[in-house]
Amino acid sequence: MTDSTTDTAPVCSAKGCREAAVWVLAWNNPKLHTPERRKTWLACEEHREYLSNFLGIRGFLKDVVTLEEWEGRRDGSAADR
Ligand SMILES: [Zn+2]
Numbered sequence: 001m002t003d004s005t006t007d008t009a010p011v012c013s014a015k016g017c018r019e020a021a022v023w024v025l026a027w028n029n030p031k032l033h034t035p036e037r038r039k040t041w042l043a044c045e046e047h048r049e050y051l052s053n054f055l056g057i058r059g060f061l062k063d064v065v066t067l068e069e070w071e072g073r074r075d076g077s078a079a080d081r
Pocket of ligand 1: 012014043044045046
């Protein structure tokens with residue numbers, strides 16, 4: 001077992017996966033959320049496609065960006081408009 005003691009690192013949102021998250025999937029369920037609201041899932045390299053597919057077929061997926069880019073975005077513009 002390789003235990004890299006990164007308990008502060010964000011982890012993939014896929015069920016049972018403990019990989020470090022690399023991607024942020026921003027999504028919105030129009031039945032539950034106002035249009036500007038963004039829920040986020042985190043994904044490792046392996047689950048990015050699976051999770052974005054899951055959201056995509058429901059029409060929820062808004063954006064897929066790297067975790068790095070997502071965190072960079074947040075301290076700039078809070079919303080598009
Ligand atoms: Zn994963």
